[in-house]
Amino acid sequence: MSADAGAIDSLPIVSAPGYLTKQESIAVHGVPNLLVRSLLDKQQFYDPEDAALALGISSAFWSLFGLLWPSGSRLAERLALRPVSTHERILEIGCGLALSSLVGHRRGANITASDCHPLAGEFLRENLRLNKLSPMNYQHGHWGQHTAQHQDPTVNSRFDLIIGSDILYERDEQGDLAHYINEHLEDHAEVWVVDPNRGNRAHFHRNMAAQGFSLREEVLDISATETEAAYKGRMLTYLRD
Structure with a gap:
């Protein structure tokens, strides 16, 4: 990782109907800086037609898709190094602002971004435009019981690599996420999950094992630099037994 990996240079704030956004220059080692439009802060909320609520996204969680998270940067760095x-x-699940997908797309990878938030696709298309990148695949991806209508096509094919960052935010006793991953993964493929030491890894490990996956776990303990905060978490790589 270079000294400026994960560095952020803020650009002027721009507004959008119902919420405030900002643009930042994001440095990820291995690719040129990316301009990323994101929500101004966690306080933003705009769901006038209850589209997010119908998908199970409450006002307390509405803004989370539109922020850059440290685990997303760690995942983007890994993908930037993959041949x-x-x-x-490749499929990114729970992509949010899809930093990893943007990195992979810029490098020429065949990558599809997916999320359940009704605005995730719109933000991705804007960030592709800001970086003068060609269109890329975006599909609605949602594990669990919510079946509300959405405008984007639904993930319905299989992939050689599925990636996600900070997606273990629920205990998921029913194993919905592991089942979803298994349903969309080719045989002899792999899964990458970057987790910021949330307390739900044990449940996910068990659910993935039930789907026939073995685990390789790497501790991520990254010291702070002048441009980057410290990070502690796990890089989880799952392979089929």
Whole structure:
């Protein structure tokens, strides 16, 4: 990782109907800086037609998709180092602002971003435009019981690599996430999850094992620098037994 990996240079704040946003220059080692439009802060909320609520996203969680998170930066750095293969299909689940997908797309990877938030696709398309990147695949991806209508096509195919960051925010006793991953993964494929030491890893490990996956776990303990905060978490790599 370079000294400026994860560095952020703020640009002027811009507004959007119902909420405030900002643009930042994000440095990820291995690719040129990316301009990323995000929500101004966690206090933003705009769901006039209850589209998010119908998908199970309350006002308390509405803004989380539109913020940059440390685990997302760690995942983007890993993907920036992965050799690009035109035959490999990658899916990012719970992508939020899709930093990893933007990195992969810029490098020429065949990557699809997915999220359940009704504005995630709109933000991705804007960030592609800001970086003068060609269109990329975005699909609605939602594990669990919510079946509300949405405007984007639903993830309905299989991939060679599924990636996600900070997605273990529930105990998920029913194993919905592990089942969803298994349903969309090719045989002999792999799964990457970057987790900021939340307390739900044990449940996820058990659920993934029930789907036939083995785990390789790497401790991430990154010291703070002048441009980057300290980070502690885990890089979880799952392979089929």
